[in-house]
Amino acid sequence: MYHDLYQEILMDHYKNPRNKKNLDYLSDQETHENSLCGDSVKIEIDYDKKTGMVKSVFFDGRGCAVFTSATSIMTEVFENKPVEEIRKKIVEFISWLRGEGNEPDLYGFEEIKAFEGLIQYPVRIKCATLSWHALEKELGKL
Amino acid sequence: MYHDLYQEILMDHYKNPRNKKNLDYLSDQETHENSLCGDSVKIEIDYDKKTGMVKSVFFDGRGCAVFTSATSIMTEVFENKPVEEIRKKIVEFISWLRGEGNEPDLYGFEEIKAFEGLIQYPVRIKCATLSWHALEKELGKL
Amino acid sequence: MKIIEKTQLSTNVRMDFPILQRKLVRNNDEIPLIYLDNAATTQKPQVVINRIAHFYTYQNANVHRAVHQLGEEATADYENARRLVQKFIGAAFPEEIVFTRGTTEALNMTAHVLGQFVKAGDTILISAMEHHSNLVPWQILAEKNKASLRFIPFDENGELILDDLFNNWDDSIKILSVTHGSNVFGTINPITEITRKAHEHGCIVVVDGAQSAPHLKIDVQEIGCDFYAVSGHKMCAPTGIGFLYGKKEWLEKLPPYQSGGEMIKSVWLESSIYNDIPYRFEAGTPNICGAIALGEAIQYLSKIGMAKIHEYERNLTNYALEKMQGIKGLKIYGNARNRSSVISFEMENIHPHDIAQILDHQGIAIRAGHHCAQPVMRQLKLSSLARVSFYFYNQFEEIDYLVKQLYKLREFFN
Amino acid sequence: MKIIEKTQLSTNVRMDFPILQRKLVRNNDEIPLIYLDNAATTQKPQVVINRIAHFYTYQNANVHRAVHQLGEEATADYENARRLVQKFIGAAFPEEIVFTRGTTEALNMTAHVLGQFVKAGDTILISAMEHHSNLVPWQILAEKNKASLRFIPFDENGELILDDLFNNWDDSIKILSVTHGSNVFGTINPITEITRKAHEHGCIVVVDGAQSAPHLKIDVQEIGCDFYAVSGHKMCAPTGIGFLYGKKEWLEKLPPYQSGGEMIKSVWLESSIYNDIPYRFEAGTPNICGAIALGEAIQYLSKIGMAKIHEYERNLTNYALEKMQGIKGLKIYGNARNRSSVISFEMENIHPHDIAQILDHQGIAIRAGHHCAQPVMRQLKLSSLARVSFYFYNQFEEIDYLVKQLYKLREFFN
């Protein structure tokens, strides 16, 4: 019935976001904001310094269905992944939505296909990529 | 051959301006300028305080044919005229060229008819009226 | 249920706007465009589009200093546009109209040229419901001149709370700048009364008319304000043109804003003598064609009649308010007694961006976001709102369709 | 007599400009329009006129924050126009292009945002042949910051005298702002060399490109300048649009100019956080359609080819110079080796205004006045000059006709 973006799979992530938890302990400086709509997100990374692996990613934030599902999926995609690989995948994901690259292989997570429809909505790309940008920045601080 | 403005009578005033003389003794403050083209004029009034009559008007300044002829004619028109009447005629002349009034009666001076063509050239009206405005201001100082 | 008159505007104005005939493609089907984002910018009637084409096809020249026919014609039409604006807002003199890019530039210009009247310790008063364009320039001025910026609060209906202000007037207030129409709540502020009271205390009054001039008959002399800023693109004119009205007594004593060609009478290497108003405030080649097209838009609006436009829009808005209030979980922000055709709302569990995007899929263009009014959003504890805004070419049927889609939306998300 | 190539531009570009087909009425006769006032503003090709009509007929919406199809389309086209400008002038990044009303606004913006780099005792260096737009903003900045304004002189050919400046560089010079093309002499200044030398001393270089970008292939990276200002209306685009090129490193560290919607990331009641470039410098609703039409104009010019345009105009100008020099009592001001298609002149015993008006009577549009360059006029001890200026759609036959009329004029006045 509705636009591809709002297919069941994304609505499921929207209504039941994975890895979402209260991160009030993080300061305003650690909040990432989408200046277009004022939506914001905080990210927590469970990182194993010895192995260079991200064990889990958690988020806190309220936003639109695109933002929430893209964030929820991201936390699933990057469970138990090496930091350097995550960085690469983030860049690939963002370029893809900007229409500058091919669909990245995110360990076979089919859900991301749903975001393809975004490529014609540049304003909404910021919704989908806010958390990905945020994760990239937080990885830089590790 | 040419535009009405450049008919013989005006060209005569342009080439042989009446009542033109060197007024170098007047300061910059007493110079009236057309900001559009930088042309400027100085005015000297020979005034009889007792009778309230302007005996003669002299000018100094170089400018276009429209400016020069309008100035030369003005000095002729206002020879031996009462100040209060001159003021009124100046206002009438300017409104006429602005398309806001009828052709004024300037003591039967037919030459001014030539300026009628100016009404469609608002930029040039300033050329024709510069000296008239200047005279008005100088009368105010008497 | 109140009875709302569904009378149409007598002329079929919709046909005047070619874009309203546009079809959008959705899943290989053509669907009509329903444009409800008029507070952001309005559509342009054919006469305005034609006027632009006519200018560039027959008349184009630079204005003022030219001594050739095209230049004379362009200058005459440009200055005539100024007179059309003057009459449209009831100004006393054409030279009280300064053409700008829009409201934002008009307000920046005002804040800049009034700078000298704000001393350290003075207060600039604006309202808490201002668009960023009527907030940030004053923030900057206040900071620069070590003045303070104060805010008239608004209540839960989105109306300004004025009693306290005027009962305990603070003499440090030198400038009051307030919007005539709120782009979030749709409130029409009692600007005439505000001006009168502020003037009793010798305070300069600036009005942001971006959301009012397109919808109401404006009479700046009746209002009495010192400055009034308007955007052309929100009232059927092209982008890139608007104007600042400034009382002659004020403009005459103010310094220029930008500098360059046209704003000076005489330029020397070391200094310059400024030109007369309004040219002092119009440096460089202006948006000549934009101003002329704005004149055309004004003639178009005047022919329909601003009173008629206002009345029709009021009926349309009341109809929409009533229908929308019936949707469970939908909350409208702004409930002023005197209001324009702007309706901001949110829906339970649905983010405004999702509302906007899904409605777009049905051909309905609305806006979602902070509407360049972040302080308003913060007071409401929201990061964004959905907003529909009507113009006189919108129809009751369009509202029916919108409401139907909002019901579907609620169903889908719950 | 030099042999001048009278080759036409291969495409019949004249047919692209509807206004050039216009007839003027003189004494009940129709005569052709001969438009030789291109340094003031140029005419617009049909494709640009059509692009404007297309925008308002099918696409019109406000840019950026919209989440609906019209808004997405308008935003995409607006940002695409930015990329077209970027490529046209060889900038490294699209965000180095800030849309403005024209050159005047671009230079005012530059002088404003660079204010912090000019301290008391510093020197701002411009040339003595600047247009008021590249003079007055610096006068104002110099006065405000207690800096001094100095001038590069020009010689009797209308060329800048640079040796002395660079042999005895004065380290107090913090900003050098100079025109690429003179609107009086037609001189094309050696801007690449000037920039290189000024940069050796760490001086910021600003270039007024109003009279060069329409006629030459510009490569800002090759020139190396920090800022470059251009007016769209002088290069086939509508009035009300132009741009400032600023090197990314510069723009990123500079404060905004105007303030309002779009230029801020986050607004609080008491302060604001500025947006990224270029939006930081584009407050309020921009001239959206103007920018898109500028993009169209750029594509039109690029299709013909800037090198070809330049070569054709050079031939045309050389031809005109030669013919005009043959007229007794006619004196041309400006004899630079590298020059554009601007020719200023005076005629013995004939005031420039009379020349312009009488030529207008013959259908020829030229300019007379101080060309917004009063300091130049004063140095030449003139109050005004007549000026013809060509664009690529002008023809050798038009020059023949002009010259014939100038001969007649001389006869009439003598």
Ligand SMILES: Cc1ncc(COP(=O)(O)O)c(C=O)c1O
């Ligand atoms: C109340 C109000 N003020 C100012 C503006 C700014 O207008 P513009 O972007 O045309 O400069 C707007 C437009 O959104 C507005 O709604």
Ligand SMILES: Cc1ncc(COP(=O)(O)O)c(C=O)c1O
């Ligand atoms: C050299 C030069 N600089 C600046 C300008 C100002 O351009 P605009 O009036 O488009 O702002 C002009 C235009 O006359 C010019 O010739």
